Structure formats: C-alpha cells, structure tokens
Amino acid sequence: MLEVRNLVKHFGGVRAVDGLDFKIQQGEVFGLIGPNGSGKSTTVNLVCGVFAPTDGEILLDGIDLCAIAPHNRVDAGVARTFQNIRLFSELTVWQNLWVAWRDQPGQEQGWVSNWFGRSPARRQEIQKLLEFSGLGDKADHLAGNLAFGEQRRLELARAMASKPKLILLDEPAAGMNSAEIKDLCQRVLAMKEMGMTVLLVEHVMELVMNVTDRITVLNFGKPIAQGTPVEIQNNKLVQEAYFGSAENAHGGVS
Structure with missing residues (x-):
C-alpha cells in the first residue's frame, strides 16, 4: 500500500x-x-x-x-493524529467528527446535508465512531472540556472519520x-x-x-x-x- x-x-x-x-x-x-x-x-x-x-x-x-x-x-x-493534540476545542465532540467526515466516492451528499448534518447514514456512522472511542455520552460536550485521555481518543476517531x-x-x-x-x-x-x-x-x-x-x-x-x-x-x-x-x-x- x-x-x-x-x-x-x-x-x-x-x-x-x-x-x-x-x-x-x-x-x-x-x-x-x-x-x-x-x-x-x-x-x-x-x-x-x-x-x-x-x-x-x-x-x-x-x-x-x-x-x-x-x-x-x-x-x-491519508489521515493523521498529532503529538500535541489539535482538536477544534470550541466545537463539540460530535462536530469534531462531523467536520472531518469524508464520503466514499459515489456517495457524496449535497451541500445542505454536508453542512447541516442531515444525512441519516452519516449520523449513524458518526455514532459508531463515538461508541468506538467511548465518547457516546459526551457527544455534545466541547472538545476542549474533555479529559486528556478522552481528547486523545477523539483525535483518533476524527482521523478515522475521513475513511x-x-x-x-x-x-x-x-x-x-x-x-x-x-x-x-x-x-x-x-x-x-x-x-x-x-x-x-x-x-x-x-x-x-x-x-x-x-x-x-x-x-x-x-x-x-x-x-x-x-x-x-x-x-x-x-x-x-x-x-x-x-x-x-x-x-x-x-
């Protein structure tokens, strides 16, 4: 590869x-x-x-x-994480994953769905990432308010969001x-x-x-x-x- x-x-x-x-x-x-x-x-x-x-x-x-x-x-x-955490601290956990999302070729949504999060399929996939990262109960928390280990897990999930x-x-x-x-x-x-x-x-x-x-x-x-x-x-x-x-x-x- x-x-x-x-x-x-x-x-x-x-x-x-x-x-x-x-x-x-x-x-x-x-x-x-x-x-x-x-x-x-x-x-x-x-x-x-x-x-x-x-x-x-x-x-x-x-x-x-x-x-x-x-x-x-x-x-x-290509996606990455960083030595020094670089989250969007003023966005929620959910929003950090949503802005990083990348549709598979041929599955691109219109700009309304992309920018206002109305795609049910995308919301379901983001929920899976929240569960994978152990942050399902903190989707609406600001990323900057998470504990250090939680921020690390969110950054990993955000890298995964771009498929x-x-x-x-x-x-x-x-x-x-x-x-x-x-x-x-x-x-x-x-x-x-x-x-x-x-x-x-x-x-x-x-x-x-x-x-x-x-x-x-x-x-x-x-x-x-x-x-x-x-x-x-x-x-x-x-x-x-x-x-x-x-x-x-x-x-x-x-």
Whole structure:
C-alpha cells in the first residue's frame, strides 16, 4: 500500500531523514521507532506533505503523494493524529467528527446535508465512531472540556472519520498513564481487526511491541533495522542505539 523509496530530507546541513526505504501492506500496523531526533516525526510530516522531500518517493497505492498538495492528501487516503493534540476545542465532540467526515466516492451528499448534518447514514456512522472511542455520552460536550485521555481518543476517531487508506499515529501515547496506554493498545488492535492500515510512530515500547506487525528503526535519519517486534527487541544495533551498548540493554528495548 505505502511504499517509501530512498526518502531524504535535509534541513541545511542536517540530514533528518537519509535514505529511508520501507513498505506497508494493506491491513498492517507498521511501527517506526528510534531515539529522539532520529527522523520519525519528520517522516510522518513528509508523508502528510508538511515538508517536501529533498529526494526520494512516497507512493500510496502507486500514486505519487509528493505530486499532491498537502490539503489534498486526505482525498488521496491519508489521515493523521498529532503529538500535541489539535482538536477544534470550541466545537463539540460530535462536530469534531462531523467536520472531518469524508464520503466514499459515489456517495457524496449535497451541500445542505454536508453542512447541516442531515444525512441519516452519516449520523449513524458518526455514532459508531463515538461508541468506538467511548465518547457516546459526551457527544455534545466541547472538545476542549474533555479529559486528556478522552481528547486523545477523539483525535483518533476524527482521523478515522475521513475513511483513510492509511492512518498515521504520531506518538499517540504521549502523556498517557499506564491504564490509558493499555486502552490505546486495544483500540489500535481493534482498528487492525477492522482492516485499517496504520503507521505508528511511538516511544512507548509497551504499545509498539504489542500492536505492530513489523518495525523499522531509525537512528540519525538512517534505517538500522527492520523486522518483527521480537526480532527488533533482540537486535544488537537497536540495543546500542537506545542504550549505548548491547551489554547495557538488559534484554531488549523497553
């Protein structure tokens, strides 16, 4: 589905991403991890169009995303969440999902239904997202008044509302406590059961190791390892990147 070929991004003399290659298959949860400053979030921003690559290609179902304006990449099938929550805080939970909604091709509604929420099918689907996110009883609450974990769940549901081919989760566990991380694990696994394709950028290894099918590890902008969670945990290069030496890794990344 997503294919990244020799992706490069320079900021002046800094090589934030330097020759990155990976492929994500349909229905896969793919992890992108690495120490701080390794190029993970830069990669997400390249896929979304926040930055233009210095070199390389980003293909989604064979379509060159680099040739598409950032604001049109949602139509191409890309959605994301952010490290720092970016909800419409003065809109309700329901409205945050409604404004993000994207009809399937051939099912587009007229502007009255789109802007005034009169489509019964759309309302039913939004209700399903509310239930998925555990916010069914807070549909009329302002997003800015939700608890932190609830805002994280709403942002995830809002990304799902656009019916993307690919969801990019940029450190979704940031700021979460242990119970919230366990809950997030279950939600990402549920997304996988729904057939969704996810690129997960994360520091919290409890989440990464429990939900991903494969992982690529970056260090100083370069890929240093790729494999299953077990393979990555036992990889000496990964241990050295995180801990300074394999001898100090104490059995793997955690």
